[in-house]
Amino acid sequence: MHGEQWKMKVEEAVSNKDWDELVQLARRESAKILSYLTRRLCSDDALLRWKVVRALGVVTGDREGMGENRIRELLRRFVWLLSDESGNVPFGVPEAFGEVLVARTEFQEEFLPLLCALAYHPERNQTGPIEQGVFWALGRVGEPAAACSPEAVEAVARAAAQHPDPQTRNIAAWALGRFDTSDPTGN
Numbered sequence: 001m002h003g004e005q006w007k008m009k010v011e012e013a014v015s016n017k018d019w020d021e022l023v024q025l026a027r028r029e030s031a032k033i034l035s036y037l038t039r040r041l042c043s044d045d046a047l048l049r050w051k052v053v054r055a056l057g058v059v060t061g062d063r064e065g066m067g068e069n070r071i072r073e074l075l076r077r078f079v080w081l082l083s084d085e086s087g088n089v090p091f092g093v094p095e096a097f098g099e100v101l102v103a104r105t106e107f108q109e110e111f112l113p114l115l116c117a118l119a120y121h122p123e124r125n126q127t128g129p130i131e132q133g134v135f136w137a138l139g140r141v142g143e144p145a146a147a148c149s150p151e152a153v154e155a156v157a158r159a160a161a162q163h164p165d166p167q168t169r170n171i172a173a174w175a176l177g178r179f180d181t182s183d184p185t186g187n
Contacts, residue, residue, distance in 0.1 A: 010036060014051050019058045027065035034059070034074050038081075041092030049092040056096045061103030071104050075111045082118060082126070090130060094118065098137025108144050115141070116149035119156060132171050135159060139175025146179035153179055 006025075010033065013022040026033040037059070040052045060066050060074065078097045081090040097115050101108050118126055118134045126134050135156055138145040146153050156179070159172035 006032075007036070014040070014048070014055050017051065017054070019055070022055055023059060023062045023065060026059040026062065030059075030066055030070050034070065038074070038077060038096070041090075041096055042088075043092075050095075053092055053095045053099050057099035057103040060100045068106075071100065071107060072110075075100060075107060079111070079114050082130075092133065094126070094130060094133035094137045095140070098140040101137075101141050105144070108141070108148070112141065112145060112148045116145060116152035119152040120149075120154065121151075131159075132168050135168070135172045135175045139171070139178040142178040143180075 006029075010022070010025060012018070013025065014037075022033070034056070037052050037056050041049055043049050043052070056074075060071055075097070078090075078093050078100075080086050081088050081093045082097075094115070097111075101112060101115065115134070115137055119138060138152055138156060153176075156172050156175050160169055160176045163169045163172060
């Protein structure tokens, strides 16, 4: 399957959340699917972007069809896209980064510190929708993110308490709740 027919199949699977079909397509052409989905993260359509974030989690979570080298390459691409040097506005990339780290936990040791640094490191710090995406991604990863970086937890807590943008405060508060490792009974 090539060209427009292939793109239409992928778009249809993502749009309909037909994850089984998408996994089958990815098993045939994993590099092509990852590249295409990564490009679709830049969509102006927020709903489509969220579907693509989920789609990346689904296809990378398919251990039978997606090898470690492909995942590592994708995560390195995310790190690059989130750097100033890339010249990109990486809408959806932090969210996809978090989703992939949840789907493939074996990469957390290597890549989670890089995601955490986006919340607090002055040379990597993000703003606006990208900052919100970083907070969401850290919350999506949850307790492992909190264990990885007390600095990221502090940055998220500070944003939840005093960020000037209410939406960013809400996302940070949600993420902070996902970090809670205490016993829910209070013991």
